[in-house]
Amino acid sequence: MFEFLKSPVLAFQEFIRLSGRAIAGIPRKPYYMDDLFIQMDLIGVGSLPVVILTGFFSGAVMALQMSRALQTYGATSQVGTIVSITLVREMGPVLTALMVAGRNSSGMASEIGSMKVTEQIDAMRALGTDPVMKLVKPRLIATAFVLPLLTILADFVGLIGGWVVACYMLHLTTGQQFWESAWRALQYDDIAQGLVKPFVFAIVLSLVGCHYGMQTTGGTQGVGRATTQAMVVASVSVVVLTFVIGRIFTSL
Amino acid sequence: MAATGNNGIAPVVMAFDEVCFGEGGEQALHNISFDVRRGETLIIHGAAASGKTLILKLALGLLKPTRGRIFLFDRDVTRLAEREWFDMRSRVGVLFQEGGLFDSLSIEENVAYPLLNQRLLHFPEEQVHDRVEQSLEFVELGHTLEKFPSELSGGMRRRVGIARAIVTQPELLLYDSPTAGLDPITANTIMALIVKGRDVRGATTVMVTHRHQDGEILARYRFDERTSTLVPALEDSTHTRYLVLREGSVAFLGSSAEFDASKDPYVTMFASR
Numbered sequence A: 001m002f003e004f005l006k007s008p009v010l011a012f013q014e015f016i017r018l019s020g021r022a023i024a025g026i027p028r029k030p031y032y033m034d035d036l037f038i039q040m041d042l043i044g045v046g047s048l049p050v051v052i053l054t055g056f057f058s059g060a061v062m063a064l065q066m067s068r069a070l071q072t073y074g075a076t077s078q079v080g081t082i083v084s085i086t087l088v089r090e091m092g093p094v095l096t097a098l099m100v101a102g103r104n105s106s107g108m109a110s111e112i113g114s115m116k117v118t119e120q121i122d123a124m125r126a127l128g129t130d131p132v133m134k135l136v137k138p139r140l141i142a143t144a145f146v147l148p149l150l151t152i153l154a155d156f157v158g159l160i161g162g163w164v165v166a167c168y169m170l171h172l173t174t175g176q177q178f179w180e181s182a183w184r185a186l187q188y189d190d191i192a193q194g195l196v197k198p199f200v201f202a203i204v205l206s207l208v209g210c211h212y213g214m215q216t217t218g219g220t221q222g223v224g225r226a227t228t229q230a231m232v233v234a235s236v237s238v239v240v241l242t243f244v245i246g247r248i249f250t251s252l
Numbered sequence B: 001m002a003a004t005g006n007n008g009i010a011p012v013v014m015a016f017d018e019v020c021f022g023e024g025g026e027q028a029l030h031n032i033s034f035d036v037r038r039g040e041t042l043i044i045h046g047a048a049a050s051g052k053t054l055i056l057k058l059a060l061g062l063l064k065p066t067r068g069r070i071f072l073f074d075r076d077v078t079r080l081a082e083r084e085w086f087d088m089r090s091r092v093g094v095l096f097q098e099g100g101l102f103d104s105l106s107i108e109e110n111v112a113y114p115l116l117n118q119r120l121l122h123f124p125e126e127q128v129h130d131r132v133e134q135s136l137e138f139v140e141l142g143h144t145l146e147k148f149p150s151e152l153s154g155g156m157r158r159r160v161g162i163a164r165a166i167v168t169q170p171e172l173l174l175y176d177s178p179t180a181g182l183d184p185i186t187a188n189t190i191m192a193l194i195v196k197g198r199d200v201r202g203a204t205t206v207m208v209t210h211r212h213q214d215g216e217i218l219a220r221y222r223f224d225e226r227t228s229t230l231v232p233a234l235e236d237s238t239h240t241r242y243l244v245l246r247e248g249s250v251a252f253l254g255s256s257a258e259f260d261a262s263k264d265p266y267v268t269m270f271a272s273r
Helices: A003-025 A033-072 A076-117 A120-126 A131-169 A175-185 A188-214 A219-251 B052-059 B082-089 B107-117 B125-138 B154-166 B184-201 B212-220 B256-261
Strands: B012-021 B029-037 B041-046 B067-072 B092-095 B172-176 B204-208 B221-224 B229-232 B240-246 B249-255
Touching (some): A003 A188, A033 A131, A076 A175, A120 A131, A120 B082, A131 A175, A131 A188, A188 A219, B012 B052, B029 B067, B029 B204, B029 B240, B029 B249, B041 B052, B052 B067, B052 B204, B092 B154, B107 B125, B107 B154, B154 B184, B172 B184, B184 B221, B184 B229, B204 B212, B240 B256, B249 B256
Parallel strands (some): B172 B204
């Protein structure tokens, strides 16, 4: 009767098993530091251009779209407040995570998936290496480390985008007023929320990418399928998780 | 000659006892039983999807059987934890069907991989380069150290795979369709290297193949170190046995002479008559 549920339940069970093994393996040897730094470079440095561009224009768009509403209420001086709260709490973490999901979760799925279909994962196991420790753990740690940093950068660049539009394009407010209101608007729980989110997203993004890579079957077509699935699932997870974490913070 | 124990019988290196894999109608292996003794050669024949590769994957612990028991070096490994498997696998060399080379690593790094990653070996790092070079020279590819797998031909990749399989000088060598997709000349070169690998070190060898020529070379030839060529072996001096699989079941298991004498139409398809 519930036959149709068997496959997704099994996939979820595999995901939990992989996550458990990867997280439990963090303090255990071997550490594969070279792989960790390579992943940090790939995910962190590699994502810089896309994160900076997305961050800048999301802040700029925010200021642009809010300008009319603020002018209606004569509250144009509050543009810094709105840009900063929205960016730090929500848009910075979510957009950065979506960019990393598109770039890296899919990349992890395709890289590991290609290794899977060409028997490299089996070879790795046969030659004395645990693929979870060698492939999954470095990607998990690297993403968990660099995504919060990328988010901080995106938040800051987004504020610059908002400031450029608010002060130099639409002349809504002065630069000093913009930065002061942006700074004053932020409470500790906004910053906490803005940092907890990318950390949780990073864990999910990396594990989803690795999970789909590890489950790849069916040659090159299978690699393509795994890549797409990883990106879709990672992106949807980000949107769902941002609501869940936001709800937890609002009820605190 | 097969190495013998105190009682004159060579110890069992690998054994399958009533092994099944898969459930219900999707059972890919049914009640597979056989053993391989030290110094023996086992050739596993069978049509495509008959379960040949599955046997090697089960023997390496890459898959777990649904029923039955598997023994490796006198130890029941059926339910061994993955962490314990890493030590067990350091005694086994394996060549995968597609070579299984890591495409992001150079040939030198590929061959050095088991030496640097198998914990039980404790291989001194300063000797790794020399051993890798030696192993690549063995397969006549000493000049490819700096290259990447994508720069080599299919046959050369398979030879690098052999170099990687033998670099740790394992007690048991597993070859999965080593000549699949290769032209006859390259296939013969690969087979000559497999015979050389077996005879120079006396390693126990298990080879999966659907080509009867491969089995014949392994059963009827030995490597002559003096002339560095393959020469016809004396009858049964290669201690070769055959296992033929049909749809996941054992269709034949026996010595080289019994294999040649078999009248089973399915078995005779894998023998050159």
